[in-house]
Amino acid sequence: MYKKQISINTSVDKVWNALTQPEEMRNWYFSISNFEATEGAVFDFIVSFTDEAGEHSFRHLFKILEVIPNEKLRHTWEHPGHSEGTSTLTWELIPGEETTTVILTHEGNESFLDEGSKYFTAESYTAGWNDILQGLKDYLENEV
Template sequence: MSDPIIVQYTINAPANKVWNALTNKSEMKFWYFDILDFDLEVGKVFNFYEPGGENKYHHQCEIVEIIPNKKLKHTWSYPDFSDLKTMVTWELVLENDITLVRLTHEEIENFKDLGDGFSMENFTGGWNTIIGQSLKEYLEK
């Protein structure tokens, strides 16, 4: 088992505002993905494609744990390429109206046979861009 990817950034916003950006599909589309079938409920499956209209990678996730304003945990998979799944955990820690966002992506080795686009380095770079730029800029504007 390989080490998980851990990406964390502080965001100058209260946890409830960060939580809303993470869990409200009308806000997600501005910084993350446009996820039309997202419902914040354990057991719910949601699907999306990368932005840009290519629809190259079908992402499918299932929510496995919710602790409001603190934790969202879901699977992450590519059903067109593999039956294997990984696990993504978003954790929020509030301190003086500044929120630490910590994302942990586990079991990336499940995608090792899918090619370079699914490498640890590629996921790490993607999560850093999504959280450190897109989410941070969206919430701190």
């Protein structure tokens, strides 16, 4: 399991929009043009990259499980075609006077170890989520 809390110097409304609006998401997260924060909605996208081992493409699939505007977004996270595993990602927002606390929890990511590569390890997810959270913070705090 991965869990991390960060503080972002902006309103909870702006953080929520960054988490749920496709035009905002593509600035710091992934490009999911048909994303809609609606319980039961299903979305997928492909992440492609090249490293020292070659070219890679991983499909990401998730289903929205819970939406509480400005408070919580929870969805499944899967990698069809690479792993039989299923995990759950939860974004929790806690408003403060001038900041918003974001708590990201990724449960069940160890179920992806059946994929057998370095890309689905706890270390890989930790590094990825740390980068994503920092990207969210940088995007919102440096927004013009």
